[in-house]
Amino acid sequence: MDTVSFSDLARAAYCPRQLYYARKSDDRSLPADATARIELAFRYRELLAAPNRVTEVPVDVSVETYRHRLESLRDRPWWPAIAEPDRTEVFLSGRDCHGVATKILEPTQLPASDTAVPTIATPGAPPESGVWEPQSVRAVAVALALSWEREQSIDRCLVEYPAHGVVREVRLTVRRKATYRRTLRAVRSMDGPPPRVDDDRCTSCSYRDTCGVRTRSLSSLLGL
Ligand code: SF4
Secondary structure: OOOEEHHHHHHHHHOHHHHHHHHHHOOOOOOHHHHHHHHHHHOHHHHHHOHHHHHHOOOOOOHHHHHHHHHHHHOOOOHHHHHOOOEEEEEEEOOOEEEEEEEEEOHHHOOOOOOOEEEEEOOOOOOOOOOOHHHHHHHHHHHHHHHHHHOOOOOEEEEEEOOOOEEEEEEOOHHHHHHHHHHHHHHHOOOOOOOOOOOHHHHHOOOHHHHOOOOHHHHHHOOO
């Protein structure tokens, strides 16, 4: 059976119908501003050492907040590894999914850890706590792919929000793995356009015209 890419899986977790359109248009590219935000995940030390440079890069919080957040990251046990990872942009090929992990933090870099920890960097903002569901599904897929390659159980993945100076840990709980498996089944069984979700997710979806959902503003204009 073909493996599913991490990005397709995450997109399906957001909206399966969006993945259907992305596949039809063969459009998987990331906008330049998203790439620029992800690249900040490789500059934590530099930005911490030279706060003035923060004004020159695409952070989405104030310089002061960004500096405070990087200082908090520096206190976490995995800081040396995430700031200077041994391996970056690593292609992983698991039993069910494949794609690129942003970093692999090796056990030699991690205190009190026998296993490696993968990370994924995302250009957007974090939720108040935890991570958004598409990122949770992607994090599980990345950790399972690394487990498959190393024949070793890996039970967590870090999700980086570099434009916000935030890093969140995703543990592979029973609930998270169940959501991952459900999403994987949805992708593999997709043979036509899935139903619309027709909720707040549609507001920022670039396929809403093609999809034909009514935007909230049009609905309210029409008094519907
Ligand atoms: S507009 Fe809404 S339902 Fe349609 S693809 Fe986008 S998120 Fe999914």
